[in-house]
Amino acid sequence: MTAISVHHLWKEYGDQIVLEDISLDFTPRSFIALVGPSGCGKTTFLRILLSEETVTRGEVLIDGKPIAREPGADRGVVFQRYSVFPHLTVLGNVVLAAEMEEAPFTGRLFGPRRRQVEEEARALIEEVGLKGAEDKYPAALSGGMQQRLALAQAIMRKPKILLLDEPFGALDPGIRADIHQLMLKLWNSCEMTVVMVTHDLKEAFTLATRIIAFERRRNRPEEKARYGATIAKDIEVWPTRIAGKTRQASPTPGRDDPAIPSGPGRDDPALQTA
Numbered sequence: 001m002t003a004i005s006v007h008h009l010w011k012e013y014g015d016q017i018v019l020e021d022i023s024l025d026f027t028p029r030s031f032i033a034l035v036g037p038s039g040c041g042k043t044t045f046l047r048i049l050l051s052e053e054t055v056t057r058g059e060v061l062i063d064g065k066p067i068a069r070e071p072g073a074d075r076g077v078v079f080q081r082y083s084v085f086p087h088l089t090v091l092g093n094v095v096l097a098a099e100m101e102e103a104p105f106t107g108r109l110f111g112p113r114r115r116q117v118e119e120e121a122r123a124l125i126e127e128v129g130l131k132g133a134e135d136k137y138p139a140a141l142s143g144g145m146q147q148r149l150a151l152a153q154a155i156m157r158k159p160k161i162l163l164l165d166e167p168f169g170a171l172d173p174g175i176r177a178d179i180h181q182l183m184l185k186l187w188n189s190c191e192m193t194v195v196m197v198t199h200d201l202k203e204a205f206t207l208a209t210r211i212i213a214f215e216r217r218r219n220r221p222e223e224k225a226r227y228g229a230t231i232a233k234d235i236e237v238w239p240t241r242i243a244g245k246t247r248q249a250s251p252t253p254g255r256d257d258p259a260i261p262s263g264p265g266r267d268d269p270a271l272q273t274a
């Protein structure tokens with residue numbers, strides 16, 4: 001269960017201020033949606049949480065300790081595309097996640113440990129709805145299936161924090177609704193804090209416990225050197241949720257509950273011909 005604290009974070013690229021004095025505390029197991037206009041620094045913020053970028057000023061603490069300088073297994077990531085390896089099968093992609101973690105130099109596990117990892121990978125593949133596609137290559141999977149695989153690959157390493165950069169942005173609406181259900185299921189079953197960048201407000205309200213909107217209040221070219229994006233809105237979507245408790249769909253959904261579609265998903269492998 002992982003808390004993230006950001007204190008007076010500034011990020012500048014040359015003479016451009018991207019993020020200005022951002023302070024935030026994410027409680028363990030929160031699901032944060034980061035929204036805001038294009039170019040306001042959402043991905044930059046995510047990359048800082050991944051240790052792919054450093055702050056110019058301020059600090060980021062994970063469970064009270066300064067964030068590691070390098071990306072690590074404690075933080076998983078899924079991008080809109082190209083998160084998986086095209087030359088590996090579904091099973092190979094998920095197994096590799098564990099191999100990179102446990103055998104970073106050779107990238108291979110052997111004997112009983114390899115068999116154990118393969119079993120874990122098969123169970124996870126089934127959990128994300130890809131059973132039967134273990135031997136397929138990503139090119140033979142639909143967009144929705146590829147993102148399911150990317151989620152399985154990220155979760156195989158049991159990250160404490162899952163960072164999502166518009167992971168479902170390229171999927172059509174029906175497939176997106178199905179994968180939202182999967183995302184909620186995974187978030188409930190794994191003890192992760194999730195931070196997701198999205199342009200889709202409906203998606204933010206469906207998935208997140210809290211929505212943070214970044215906005216650059218002054219955006220003229222001559223102002224970029226003096227003003228970065230700040231927090232324009234901070235909305236608690238599930239104010240009654242206590243950290244550590246799982247989120248259940250209520251038997252009789254309230255008017256403000258997120259929509260929970262039911263029935264088989266449109267991107268179910270059984271419905272795929274490829």
Ligand SMILES: Nc1ncnc2c1ncn2[C@@H]1O[C@H](COP(=O)(O)OP(=O)(O)OP(=O)(O)O)[C@@H](O)[C@H]1O
Pocket residue numbers: 013018036037038039040041042043044045
């Ligand atoms: N490595 C970099 N070097 C210089 N400028 C950068 C770098 N990375 C990002 N920027 C600039 O920082 C600003 C914020 O970019 P970022 O990608 O974080 O925005 P965003 O809110 O995620 O945008 P979008 O919604 O379009 O993905 C942009 O003006 C971008 O050009």
